Amino acid sequence: MDFTYTEQTLPRAVAWLFESNGYSVTEDVSVQDVVFPLLAKQMAGLVEQKVFIEVTIDHVNMVKHEGLIAKLVLARRQVLGSQQVLVSSGGFTDEARDHARMEGILVYTFQELFRQFERTDPYIEHVLGDGDFAESLRDLDEVYEEPDFDDDRGVHRATEWLTHWVGDETEPSRWVVVVGEYGTGKTALTRVLQRRWMSDYREGRLTRLPFRVELRDFSRQFDARGLLHHFLDRNELAHLNISFVESMIANGRVMLILDGYDEMAQFLNVRERRACLEALTELSGDGVRGILTSRPNYFTEAEELQVFEVLYRNLDTRSQIGAAALDKEVLEQEQQVDRMLEQFVIQRAERQLRDLSPEQTIHLVKKRLGDDPAGEKAVTGILSRVFRPESTREYSLGGKPVIVSYLLDVVEELKRDEASGSGGKLTEWQIYELIINKLMLRDWARVKNLPPSDRLEFLRHLAVRLSSESRRSIREAAFRELIEERFPGHLAKQRATGTADAADALFDDLRSSSTLTRSREPGEYAWQFSHNSLREYLALTFLVSEHQSGRSLPRQIQLTDAMLTFSRSMPKDVLEGSLAQLAMGWPNRSYSKSLDRILTLLWPALLQNAPATEDKRDILARIVGPGLDISKSRLSQVDFSADARPSDLHRLSASETELSGVSFRAARIERSNFSDSIFEACNLSQAVADGASFKRALIMDCDITGLRCAEADFTALDRDSTAVVKTSRGAQIITGEHLIGYLRAQGAVTDDVNPYYVFATNSDFEVIEKICKVLADGAQHQRRGVQQRGAAERNVPLARKFLEYLFGCDYLIVKGGRSEMISATSSGRQACHRLAVEKKVDDTLGRFLEENLGRPRRSAN
Structure with a gap:
């Protein structure tokens, strides 16, 4: 700064x-x-x-x-x-x-x-002092094993790279998005940075005060001030004026560390996520720097671009009010949006946080268990068996800090297990099963109040409760209510024997479960799972167990990428039993609303176990039958793309279907029926959809780059639809008439649309539009400058041909007898103004555009 x-x-x-x-x-x-x-x-x-x-x-x-x-x-x-x-x-x-x-x-x-x-001393003391929070950060820092960034920018020690970045005021990237799979240590990284950077700030080595905000605390849409109030209230800074804090951020006095975007985003729909991103852009003043962590695939380019599209549109609305006094203010605000777009999207740095290497993993275990050789042997023995199958190769999962942490927690139980260092490979599913079983046995050894199976079943229901309610933690009243709900027989028996405090004893026991940790909600304590992946695994196993038992599942559970990753390593017997139940029930899915959730869960496992040459059509047909009827269902994160294997899904029956994050990239979906369906953040790029029906569909932030849709029916497309199209000049959000015009230009059947929006999809249209904008002012211009400079440079022959055409239809004349000076006639000026300003094409200009840029395709009428 x-x-x-x-x-x-x-x-x-x-x-x-x-x-x-x-x-x-x-x-x-x-x-x-x-x-x-x-x-x-x-x-x-x-x-x-x-x-x-x-x-x-x-x-x-x-x-x-x-x-x-x-x-x-x-x-x-x-x-x-x-x-x-x-x-x-x-x-x-x-x-x-x-x-x-x-x-x-x-x-x-x-x-x-x-x-x-x-007046930030209370916050500094909160982070660096002697309290519980400061002690937890200090303990973490003492045993922290430094992870690496490994991506297109190279391999760098994560904390070193970020510390250099935050201290280099000449660095153009104002935001860094740190992405990594579950368990790679993103949260630990931000907590270590908070402590180290706070120390640097206190000692004068860093001019920015680190504000670390846990976005996972927000399961509902928030605005910028709500986010700041949340942080201030929980970090001994409630005394600060919120306007002053906003000024601190805008003037470069604060380093924002926003952790867990994915854990927030999984509970929000696309509109809510967009609103939250818009709130984050409000914090992105000229002087701000920030780090945002997320699992991959939650922070999408389409949503980012849409946020700025909305901001620009709001400026356009203000400028159309008619108050001339607003012109300067609107211009300044537009420039501010330009700067935010450049800082938050274009110039931001994205770094990939990787699992620990085998050497780093062993070093971490030695650091924690250096005085316990038997424990060290037991943990490293397990880690050597952990792998993840992906295509035809295997690589270790042992480098995930979350897995290492869990194994260190159950080291005593592993030492008693003589087989801990032997046996076959362990998948993600199996390693979490092993860890949870060890934790259940530890709780059983601590107090023999509940059998391990009963405790596990309760924790699964707790995981589902939190997932269904989009909550991170459960408060005491709700915790006790769940106990009463799950253990009525146990409590009744205890009370019958005169045990008055049976519920209290069960509450004290379950809240102390090794899988849970205590957190403080405003005004009271609450309990949460020690890591989000633990909750996700327990929720997944609950869903699979309930499905195999023929029971309906809660539809409101958001299926996360970690759950789909666990599903990919599902044991074969579990997969086959679940698949048989799903195929049997699919024809009657209208009576069992949760079967589409099981299809989403099983799909990664099906792809993992099928031969690489098998078409996705055949895999899908095993579940839904040869007619490929997935209509009136709701699918999320399903990969129907042709990227890894053939995907011929022609005549797919998918009407009235909700598709979220589904990929049809390069898939063949000709003559499929998507009428009345909703597409949210789906990938339709390079797909072949000729003759398909998208009638009355709603498309939200979907990639349609290179979509082939000749004779596809897009009539009555919801006017709120938005799509992303990528070109050599970058990605662009198109909506409304622009979207309909784009689809019409690709050969689709659409509602009537202003021809301007069809012609505008041609990259050469800008040449015509810029020439019209020049001529619309009625002034004299040099002919050579009009047809060879500015946008005309992109296609000089087209520009020259367009001017000749304008002369031929009396829209253009030579001025003052000088052949190099030209000016538009009154009718030409009107036509050019309509095209360049009003975005309307008259019949005369339309004929030239049809002949040289292509004829607009037909509408439904």
Whole structure:
């Protein structure tokens, strides 16, 4: 951040600092004909506090600046009870500081003055002091094994790269998105950075105060102020004025660390996620820097672009109000959106956090179990068996910090298991099953109140409860209610024997389960799973068990990428039993609304176990029958693409279907029926959809780049539909008539649409549009400049041909007998204005566009 000030900017910066903290500031105030640059006023109880402020960019010494101090002494004597402040961006000599203090005058550099208002010491103590939270961060930092970024930017130690980035004010990337699978240590990384950067801030090595916000706490849509209030309330900063905090962020005083975007996004629909992203852009002022962590595939380009499309559209709406006074403000706001788009999307850095290497994993185990050789052997023995099948190769899962952490938690149980270092490979499903079984046995050894199977069943229901209610934790009242619901017989028997506190005993036992950890909700304690992946695994096994038993499942559970990853490693006997139950029940799915959720869950396992050459049509037919009828279902994250194997899904019956995150990339879906369906964040790029029906469909943020849709029916397409099209010049969001025009240009049958939007899909249309914009002003122009410069440079022959056409239809004339000077006629000026400004094409220009850019395809009428 640049802290260099001029004689003009320093007074404004000081005034902003006081105003953002509740003062009213007046400039150039006179006291006995002596002018003070600033007077700040604020009510303090029943008395108005007045602060006279003198500012200078010079280095203050007694020889040159004694007069400044004399001025402030005059104000102190003339205005009783007032305070006097001297602010210098250049600093002070010791003599000047001492003299001012003797006179009762406060002296600050701008940074020192800023610190007076920040009042962040309670937060710093919260992170670095002696409390429970600070102790947990300190313990983590002591055993932290440094992970690596490994991506197109190279291999770098994650904490080192990020620390260099945050300290380099010349770095163009203002945001870093850290992506990584479940369990790679994204949260641990942000917690370690919070502690280390806070220490750097306290010692003056870092100018930005780290604000770490856990986005997973938000299972509902939020706005920017709601997010900040949440952070301030939980981090000993509730005393700060929210406007001042927003100013701190905008002026580069804060480093935002936003952890767990995916854990928030999984509970939100696309519109809610878009609103949350828009709230994040509100925090993206010119000086802001931020880190955002997420699992892959939750932070989508389509949603980002749509956010900025909305911001630009809001500016357009304001500019159309007709108030000329708004023009300058709208222009400034548009420039601000441009800067946010560049910082938040175009110039942001994305880094991939990888699992620990085998060497890093062994080092972590040794660091934790260096004095326990038997435990070290047991844990490394298990880790050597952990693998993930993917296509035809295997690679270790042992480097996932979350798995290592769990194994370290059950090291005593592993030491008692003689087979811990032997046997075959372990998949993700099996390693979590092993860990959970060990944790259940530990709880059983601690107190033999509940058999391990009963405890496990309760925890599965708890996982489903939290997933269904989009909550991270459960409070005591709800916890007790679930106990009463799950153990009525046990409690009745205990009460019958005179045990009055049976429910309390069961509550005390279950809340102490090794899989749970305590968290503090506002005003009371709550309990959550020690890692999100544990909740996801338990919820998944509950769903599979209930399905195999023929029971309906809760439809509101959001299926996450981790659950689908666990499903991919599902044991073969579990898969076959689930598949048989699904195929048997699918024809009657209208009576069992949860079967589509099971199809989503089983699909990764089916793809994993099928021969690589088998078409996805045949795999799908095993479940839904040869007619490929998936109508009136709801599918999420299903991969129907042809990327890894053939995918011929022609005549797919998918009417009235909700598809979220489904990929049809390069798939053949000709003559399929998607009428009345909803597509949310789906991938239709390069798909072949000739003759398919999308009648009355709603398309939300879907990639349709290269979609083949000749004679496909898109009539009555929902006008709120949005799509992404990628070209060599970048990605573009298209909606409304632009989308219908694009589909019409690809050969689809659509509702009637202004021909402008059809022609506009051709990259050469910009040449015509820019020429019309030039000619619409009615002025004289050099012919050579019009047909060879600006946008015309992209296709000079087309530009020359267009001008000749305009001459031929009397839309263009030579001015003043000089052949190189041209001007539009009255009718030509009107036609050019309609095309360039009103986005309408008259018949005369339409004929040229049809002949040279292609004829608009037919509509439904």
